[in-house]
Amino acid sequence: MSKSQSVDFRAVKRKVTILQVLEHYDLVSKLHRNGDSLTGTCPIHGGDNKTAFHISISKNRWNCFQCSGNVLDFVAKMEKVSRPKAAHLLVQWFNLSRNLVADRGQSNDPITNSRLRKDITLQAFKEVIIASARRSRVLS
Numbered sequence: 001m002s003k004s005q006s007v008d009f010r011a012v013k014r015k016v017t018i019l020q021v022l023e024h025y026d027l028v029s030k031l032h033r034n035g036d037s038l039t040g041t042c043p044i045h046g047g048d049n050k051t052a053f054h055i056s057i058s059k060n061r062w063n064c065f066q067c068s069g070n071v072l073d074f075v076a077k078m079e080k081v082s083r084p085k086a087a088h089l090l091v092q093w094f095n096l097s098r099n100l101v102a103d104r105g106q107s108n109d110p111i112t113n114s115r116l117r118k119d120i121t122l123q124a125f126k127e128v129i130i131a132s133a134r135r136s137r138v139l140s
């Protein structure tokens, strides 16, 4: 993928749940579920401690005695890759490419679109400020 095809991290984090990622690694059956939590041995650091690894389903986050994070951090650690690379992997595994990669102008994703709109608004706002600053300079 080219650099211009950057993945929207925030959108990936909203689209992919930690449960989906754990299922991808076939880890769900190895963890103990208690309501909103899953606990078990840490798939990243190993060891025998069955409560070392903890997941909050509602927060979509995980932590162990040594580290913590979101879905991106988890994949980055499991695959020993950077977060951008992890984001690309998630896009591939969960078929998110249509919505989240590059081409923001053509995106059908509401998150990406609302962000795009915000960017446009901000840009327009800046232009107005610059224009009015120029005008006042001309007048003074």
Ligand SMILES: [Zn+2]
Pocket (backbone or CB within 6 Å): 042, 043, 044, 045, 046, 053, 064, 065, 066, 067
């Ligand atoms: Zn760990």
